[in-house]
Amino acid sequence: MIPFNLPPVIGTEVNYLKQAINNNKLCGDGPFTKQVSHWFEYKFKAKKVLLTPSCTAALELAAILIDIKEGDEVIMPSYTFVSTSNAFVLRGAKIVFIDIDRNTMNIDASKIEAAITKNTKAIVPVHYAGVSCDMDTIMLLAKKYQLWVVEDAAQGVMSCYKNKALGTLGHIGCFSFHETKNYTSGGEGGAILINDSSLIERAEIIREKGTDRSQFLKGQVDKYTWKDIGSSFLPSELQAAFLFAQLESAQQINERRLNIWHQYHLAFFQLEKEGVLQRPYVPDESQHNAHMYYLKLKDIEQRSSFIAFLKNKGISSVFHYIPLHSSPAGKKFGDFHGDDTYTTIESEKLVRLPLYYSQTDDQVKQVIEAVKEFFI
Ligand SMILES: *Cc1c(COP(=O)(O)O)cnc(C)c1O
Numbered sequence: 021m022i023p024f025n026l027p028p029v030i031g032t033e034v035n036y037l038k039q040a041i042n043n044n045k046l047c048g049d050g051p052f053t054k055q056v057s058h059w060f061e062y063k064f065k066a067k068k069v070l071l072t073p074s075c076t077a078a079l080e081l082a083a084i085l086i087d088i089k090e091g092d093e094v095i096m097p098s099y100t101f102v103s104t105s106n107a108f109v110l111r112g113a114k115i116v117f118i119d120i121d122r123n124t125m126n127i128d129a130s131k132i133e134a135a136i137t138k139n140t141k142a143i144v145p146v147h148y149a150g151v152s153c154d155m156d157t158i159m160l161l162a163k164k165y166q167l168w169v170v171e172d173a174a175q176g177v178m179s180c181y182k183n184k185a186l187g188t189l190g191h192i193g194c195f196s197f198h199e200t201k202n203y204t205s206g207g208e209g210g211a212i213l214i215n216d217s218s219l220i221e222r223a224e225i226i227r228e229k230g231t232d233r234s235q236f237l238k239g240q241v242d243k244y245t246w247k248d249i250g251s252s253f254l255p256s257e258l259q260a261a262f263l264f265a266q267l268e269s270a271q272q273i274n275e276r277r278l279n280i281w282h283q284y285h286l287a288f289f290q291l292e293k294e295g296v297l298q299r300p301y302v303p304d305e306s307q308h309n310a311h312m313y314y315l316k317l318k319d320i321e322q323r324s325s326f327i328a329f330l331k332n333k334g335i336s337s338v339f340h341y342i343p344l345h346s347s348p349a350g351k352k353f354g355d356f357h358g359d360d361t362y363t364t365i366e367s368e369k370l371v372r373l374p375l376y377y378s379q380t381d382d383q384v385k386q387v388i389e390a391v392k393e394f395f396i
Pocket of ligand 1: 209
């Protein structure tokens with residue numbers, strides 16, 4: 021059986037977990053958390069990186085940080101994970117869903133401006149499959165209308181847009197270290213990247229239950245107190261220790277994933293040429309991290325038989341994202357702006373193939389052979 025995903029494990033995690041235990045410091049913001057934050061800040065040229073228990077938590081922290089209130093509107097694609105919108109709905113926002121670009125499955129930046137109203141507060145681009153959104157267009161709109169940009173870069177760790185790391189382009193970026201992502205902090209985890217200096221101090225306060233404890237620990241204030249609303253957005257040191265081991269091997273993990281991605285891409289070139297399927301499209305300005313390999317088939321019926329066919333051969337393939345605007349909560353908390361030209365129809369064609377760090381070349385070949393057999 022070839023699973024759809026296995027969590028990445030490098031082998032050195034257990035040493036760092038032991039070290040964290042020996043440090044007698046297991047709660048948040050210990051030495052491993054600091055090391056991981058610095059790794060990202062240095063490697064991605066990010067102003068401030070704070071670890072969180074998940075990307076969901078990072079998005080929730082972001083929504084508090086930019087003061088989302090009842091009646092505010094937040095623009096995002098409908099083709100995304102529920103947490104992208106939940107975080108803002110929790111603050112009372114109305115979600116304005118925009119159609120996707122059929123090539124990248126990312127928000128169609130050319131359709132954003134028409135959806136902006138006096139209530140619009142933020143744009144949330146989601147870098148689907150680790151392939152960047154059209155960030156130049158989005159940042160220009162943000163400047164013109166004074167909007168916040170919160171990147172959902174859950175899938176984009178180690179990806180770039182014009183050689184800049186995803187997550188560092190908007191005012192705020194959010195990462196995920198869930199076990200289905202490229203790097204994991206032991207199953208669950210995330211980070212918030214604060215790229216606008218004016219937001220850093222308050223981000224630290226919100227993350228520390230609304231207190232100025234982090235300034236206190238740095239010796240900047242002599243006692244700490246309740247300053248603002250907040251919550252507990254700190255992961256444990258064990259999560260940071262686990263992640264640190266993976267970051268030390270980040271290049272190796274990235275290269276292996278890209279290698280698998282390219283094996284698939286090369287193998288399906290001919291089928292795309294014959295017009296029986298579509299392969300993922302990566303724009304020139306995007307350097308991706310091989311977060312996922314998907315195919316787009318004819319329609320939802322063909323996809324169902326494709327998934328069943330692979331399953332029969334012991335290969336697990338999956339689809340995801342019922343567009344949020346067609347879900348019960350999406351209907352309640354959001355509206356689709358303009359026409360749904362591509363979101364529903366393209367999402368129904370998409371199927372994801374197994375792609376994980378420990379996948380062997382032999383397993384990749386088995387998947388390729390099975391896919392080819394389906395189309396004979
Ligand atoms: C995985 C994912 C999330 C949620 O990440 P968690 O760390 O599991 O909370 C949010 N948005 C997108 C686009 C994701 O793929």
